[in-house]
Amino acid sequence: MNLDPKIPDGPLEKKWTTAKANYKLVNPANRRKYSVIVVGSGLAGGGAAAALGEQGYNVKCFCFQDSPRRAHSIAAQGGINAAKNYQNDGDSVYRLFYDTIKGGDYRSREGNVYRLAEVSTSIIDQCVAQGVPFAREYGGMLDNRSFGGAQVSRTFYARGQTGQQLLLGVYQSLSRQIGLGQVKMYNRHEMLDVVLVNGVAKGIITRNMVNGKIERWAADAVVIASGGYSTVFFLSTNAAGTNVSAAWRAHKRGAGFANPCFTQIHPTCIPQEGEHQSKLTLMSESLRNDGRVWAPKKKEDCGKNPKDIPEEDRDYFLERKYPSFGNLAPRDISSRAAKEVCDEGRGVGPVVAGERRGVYLDFRDAIQRLGRKTIEARYGNLFDMYENITGENAYERPMRIYPAPHYTMGGLWVDYNLMTSITGLFAAGEANFSDHGANRLGASALMQGLADGFFVLPYTLGNYLGSIPPGEAGKIDINDPAFADAENAVKESVGKLVSIKGKTSPRSLHTALGKIMWNKVGMARSKESLTSAIDEIRALRERFWNDVLIPGGGDELNIELERAGRVADHLEFAELLCFDALDRNESCGGHFRVEHQTEDGEAVRHDDQYANVSVWEFTGVGNKPKKHVEPLNFENIKLAVRSYK
Amino acid sequence: MSEKSLNLNLRVWRQKNADAPGKFVTYKLDNISPDSSFLEMLDLLNEQLIDSGEEPVAFDHDCREGICGSCSLTINGIPHGKGRMMTTCQLHMRSFENGETITIEPFRAQPFPVIRDLVVNREPFDKIMQAGGFIDQRIGSAQDANALPISKETADKAMDAAACIGCGACVAACPNASAMLFTGAKMSQLNLLPQGQPERYKRAINMVDAMDANGFGNCTNIGECEAACPKGISLDFIAMMNRDYAVAKVKRFFSGAA
Amino acid sequence: MTSLGKKYIMAVSGLILVGFVIGHMAGNLQMFLHPDWINAYAYKLQNLPYGLLWIVRLVLLAAVVAHIVTAMLLVIENRRARPQGYSVDKPIQATFASRTMRYSGVILLAFIVFHILHFTTQHVHPEFRDLYRPLEGVGTIHGAYDLLEATGKNHVHDVYSMVAIGFSAQYWYISLFYVIAMGLLFLHLSHGISSMFQSVGLRNHTWRIRLDRAALVIAIALFVGFASIPVAGLLGILPYQDMVQGVHHMHPPTTP
Ligand SMILES: Cc1cc2nc3c(=O)[nH]c(=O)nc-3n(C[C@H](O)[C@H](O)[C@H](O)COP(=O)(O)OP(=O)(O)OC[C@H]3O[C@@H](n4cnc5c(N)ncnc54)[C@H](O)[C@@H]3O)c2cc1C
Ligand code: HEM
């Protein structure tokens, strides 16, 4: 596996400029001869499709929703970072770069991250020009807020719908290209395989989700921007349709998968209410600015009305453990602390599967101090949302929160040009591993998606296409045996799925996988938990392939078939995630190995062995994957230990 | 947290595909937690159907938190159900009574044909957007974002319009299946902003023409759209569209383009 | 024609009709004054110079035709846009008036036709054509009296009696029909007057409430104003009731 990161030489600030200056170009008149397939219409995919269409390439874009506008990027609430320094509070490209590397616990590439910080400013310019209605101050200038513990205000936002507004901006650019015929959009199409001709990505196989038709598509290059894989945990803050399938199928065709164990858990989600639940809802972290997190000291109090638990029987555990940061301790630390409390049997809320999983986030003191009006003004909409979901009034009774899987830093390995280890196959957005290391900062995923789609791929992909002679462009034959083989493989697996006709629904198998993952590979991982998780996943996979029940056939709109295909991929991928977690003998960012912690439960990194990227090669389902390592060179930043005491 | 559980009768529209005739089928579903969301209730119905070897009810959904606009459904005659300012996925079962019969139909409109059961095709919305719902601005060519100040008032108003999630409830609720609320919102967001001015009138004409070409009905100012809209999009944006379109037509007439 | 084009036509033709109806009602209320008022007024209208009467009639006719034809197109297209209705159809907030514009409109059309046959062409009661009365010089406000003096005529068509008899108890069903029609006009306009402004884009959230209220006030005023006449006729309580001529002692027109 070729893992040359292809980071340009020279000083950090010059790398991207140098790279752009050296990239090959395609003559504008020739561009229409080249075709590109983009899988995904989120910020990354939709952005790339629009930008490439605008440049004159022939683009085909695919998404599984009924419209490109519904990609999961739409759900992001908080905001998007950019090193604009509009607030004159000392921000700079370098500072955003530094914060991102540090926030990622020193597990990302300096070159990529610097580029991300560098293009961040153009993103805001671009979005505003497109009509994204960011929040403004009375003077007419853009407003910013400080997000996720950053010491500067560099986050741009549009009410609580930043992701939606950014995605709509992308969708509008994309719509324009679709209207012009530069981009062909295929909604309700699910990519089920990548086609390699002589080892080079030249197309994909999709299933039309309306009529079940399996189709071949050819192009000179393929981009995968299919989002993250948090749904491997079943319950997460991600949309129900989020899946690993596109990335996983690319991996099975030879694309290296990097750092799958780097997953992020968000501390302030509404806890699970019962077995019926299908997703967990994220609530803004800003709640922790005024709420105090606690759990009962005594197990017997857990079922009581919190009002009846006297002050001395409450354990404000974050304030106790982290006196200086208190309730504002970082995402991973506060998440783990909540889990520990619940593991001790001191969780609150409804009993789900024999346990109470939740802690209180109490606004009583804040309401006493600031008055209910102020709290209402600050968090009114969040309180309403909480009441709508739980039926409880958080002004009168403390909120219950619990951590939930939220984002995945791992993904397809890509070089500086966002090309995977398969020539001609690119990966962008949450689907790649590139910029966030072991932990992502709040408001940086949107930034990365747009950076990849609008500002990186249009150059790097052009460079790749420039290496294909115009005479060969667009000359891929979908009757090539490689296409036939891939199509047959897909048809076979669809046929197999619908013919099993066992007794268990895909959803219940997904739930079962989620339980294994959350309990054993979630917030805290150990050698034992991971080894037994692997065994259980294998057993579950076995059960899936013997006992899954999918009513109906493959040649119609079949929601259970769609689900089953995704669950099947998760069942294979989950094992890889465990192997990676088992292999990474350190605690780092979102990856916490109980064996590697200080006496006070702080994560312990092992930079000597693991300041690198683990890239996995597929060796067959059920086989131990093969590990490759890409070393990380830190030339500008000194590695340090995080401390929040 | 509620204790009691619900037993329900669900009268659900079943239709195998776009060409097949559809009909209502009634299912009994017991022991539903009042804390579950409407879609989770349907998940459980589907689990029950699968267990008994029947085909599950197809419905669109994705984010399940009221932002992607995937979920649809007309519940007891109201698109997205009786909850005001919320989508079907945000509706919770605690607002239903034990023993209640709930009628669940797809969004109905000629331009939104049923694909299967409760799933409809809302692509005409994309077509309207492709006709003019954008600002013609080349990626990478923008000036500094703060070079052009925009008053907070204007920005907020544009944001009000931009909140539309493209769910189609406005069309479903309108007795005339008109798409004016959607089109008005999408158009006004851009027509309000300074960046949208150069193409303002062209946009008005193109988007309205696309809306008409896709077979949506005519607005008669009844206002059901606004009431059903999960994002509270205001009728004001329809008025703005009406005005911009009129001005556009007059301009076009006097420019000789007819 | 585009959807918005149709909206503009509905609004503009509606506006013309509303303007007419308001003027018409103001004119009609002269029934509560001395008969000279309405008789002279009617005479004046009939004898407007430059064919103004016909111009106005043509404009009104055009407005009515445009209004009806467009309304029909709207109804047809809107039906086509929703071929399959809901099995449970529950309006969320729509007013009864807004949902029944097409029905109130159609009945109004029937009413308008009848109304013209009734009092304009007098086909319903041809004998009304023979009602004449000399002016007594009251209510010279229209200048009709002077006009008449100049021609040397002193008898005019007795519109006052025609209306009073037309609405009298013996024709109670006609009065009833008028009152019902005016109720429908009220319905139609309680939505229409504000809706008109929305259609041409001259309404926003603040003005919507004001215009809705104004529409209600105008529609009520129109209803009360119009309906008061058939009601008064039916009950025989017009202030100058004793001046109503019976159809049996009509004065033949006096030739000068
Ligand atoms: C609740 C929530 C809140 C968030 N808030 C923030 C925030 O405030 N700030 C921030 O920076 N980030 C936030 N994030 C993270 C951020 O939204 C995502 O990481 C980012 O939007 C991902 O964009 P993307 O383009 O990579 O993928 P997505 O937007 O997920 O798009 C994936 C696309 O791929 C398509 N696709 C997937 N699989 C297939 C297939 N097999 N075949 C065809 N098409 C396929 C889908 O249809 C879709 O179009 C949040 C995330 C969540 C869940
Ligand atoms: C002659 C028979 C009539 C018919 C068939 C009719 C029908 C209709 C219909 C179907 C509408 C709803 C269309 C819409 O709102 O877009 C409407 C609106 C309207 N009508 Fe009528 N109508 C009639 C008479 C009248 C009369 C006599 C008046 C005035 C006194 C009138 C005034 C209006 C007004 C102001 C509107 C609102 C226009 C708008 O919304 O822009 N109509 N009519």
Ligand code: SF4
């Ligand atoms: S206007 Fe409202 S109801 Fe219509 S599509 Fe937009 S969000 Fe949905």
Ligand code: FES
């Ligand atoms: S599922 Fe996304 S809005 Fe309902």
